Amino acid sequence: MKKIYFIVFFLGSIHLHSQIVLDSMTREPIQFAHITDEKGQGTTTNEVGKFSIDYFVESNNIEFSHLAYRKKNIKKNNLSKKDTIWLSPYIISLEEVFVRGETAKDIIIKAIKSIPQNIISNPFNLYGFYRESVQEDGKGAMLTEVSFMTYNEGDNNPQGYQAEIIQGRRTENHTKLNLDAVGGIATIVRNADMVRSKSRMFDIDNLSDYTFKYVGEIESRENPILIIGFSPSNDNIYNNNMGKIYIERETMAIVQIETQKDPEKIKAIVASSLEGKKSKNPVFILIEAKATIKYRKVHDKYFLSFVEVDNVRNGILGQESYRYSSNAKYILTRVEHISPKKLSTNYDVEEGFNKQVIAIPKLEGWNENNTMFFSEEERKILKDIRDLRN
Incomplete structure (x- = not known):
């Protein structure tokens, strides 16, 4: 089995300076805001609004954007090492709205038919950063980070995305039932880009498998965003996705998806799959699953720019039982x-x-990465794993 080794990419950010993006009204951090330069290269803020200007070494201008806020452009030279960026929020109307006499389903159909004009049809590469973590009974048990590139042939490609790990690092797997992080970046990208694959x-x-309804609107003067809720329309336990879809009114581009599995249907699937079965191997039972998927415009087309997936599973082996919480994040940094x-x-x-990523033997050398800062939870996970080694 081929091992992917880490190199200096992960060791080049020992002393990072952090900036923060805040809501100008509430003064609260803005998580997962897009930060891009004039070439379309970029990253996002973390869960507490932090990012590092050190990432933009060769940039001249920096743009800060988020669906719910007015964009801000700043010359990089005007940013100090510990600067605070304030974004002004748009008004979000969280009530049923009506658009030109069209139903919510009409809007979804129009958005689907607009997909070809909003995405690129030619081959392309996406470059990015991926982090995956696992907790066992609330304690950090595993952490993996990789930089990667993907390739997509464009329209009508049955293979979808191919993914190449460029550099990577991981901790040892400290889960007692040896829970594997199966799939990794290739699986995340293929499953998350539902717009390109026109799936679900x-x-x-x-x-007809879904019920659609208006949820509200982000009242941006430049480009209002329609918010449409969706849920299963039948009792089929395998039809279990529910959530919200964010669509630009002008372009009909799908720019964000928030989705989760219906918990009651997940319970039914688990009961059906385990009925009358015994196993000598660990069984991992999905309890919760949710995801946030974002797209951003690069070179006038929309690309998958951010994915966060959270899963909760119960792991069972005989009389042993553990609760596993996993988090995976994908961040687009560049398009070719x-x-x-x-x-x-x-x-x-x-x-x-x-x-398949080489383990770091001495976690003391695991420094912050300037593509995306650790969240407080991820810092705790790394600390928990360090404590296990002592």
Whole structure:
């Protein structure tokens, strides 16, 4: 099995300076705001609104954007090492609205039909950063980080995304039932980009599986955003996605999806799958699952820019039982569509993703990464793992 080694990319940010993005009205941190430069290269803030200007070494201008806030452009030279960026919020109307006499389903159909004009049809590469963490009974048990590039042929490609890990690092797997992080970045990107694949709520032939309704609107003067809720329309336990879809009124581009599994249907699936079965191997039972998926415009087309997936599972082996909470984040840093590099996934997606990245023997050398700062929870996970080694 091929091991992916880490190199200086992860060791080049020992002393990072942090900036923070705050709501100008509430003074609260703005999590997962897009931060991009004039070339379309970028990152996002973390859960508490922090980012590092050190990431933008060769940039001249920095743009800060978020669906719920007015964009702000600042010359990089005007940013100090410990600056605070204030974004002004738009008004969000969280009540039923009506758009030109169209139903919520009409808007979804229009958005689906607008997908070809809003996404690129030619081959392209996405470059980015991926972090995955696991807690066992509330204690940190595993952490993995990689930089990567993906390749997509464009329209009508049955293979979807291929992913190549460029550099990576991980801790040892300290889960007692040896929970594997199966799939990794290739699986996350393929499953999350529902807009490009026109799957689930965006499969126009299966819209009858869902009920759509207006939830509200982000009242931006530049580009109002319609918020449409969706939920299963039938009792089929495998039809269990529910959440919100954010659509630009002018372009009909789908720019954000918030989705989760219906907890009652998850319980029914678990009961059905375990009925009358015994196993000598650990069984991992999904309890909760939710995701946030974002797109941003680069070179006048929309690309998958951010994904966060949270899962909660119960792990059972005989009389042993543990609760596992996993979090995975994907961040787009750069798009290449002029001269994309064709590639194939360079690891086995059926094997434990964490096993295919070389482990860091001394966690004391695991420094902050300037692509995305750790959240407080991720800091705790790393501390818990360090404590396990002592």
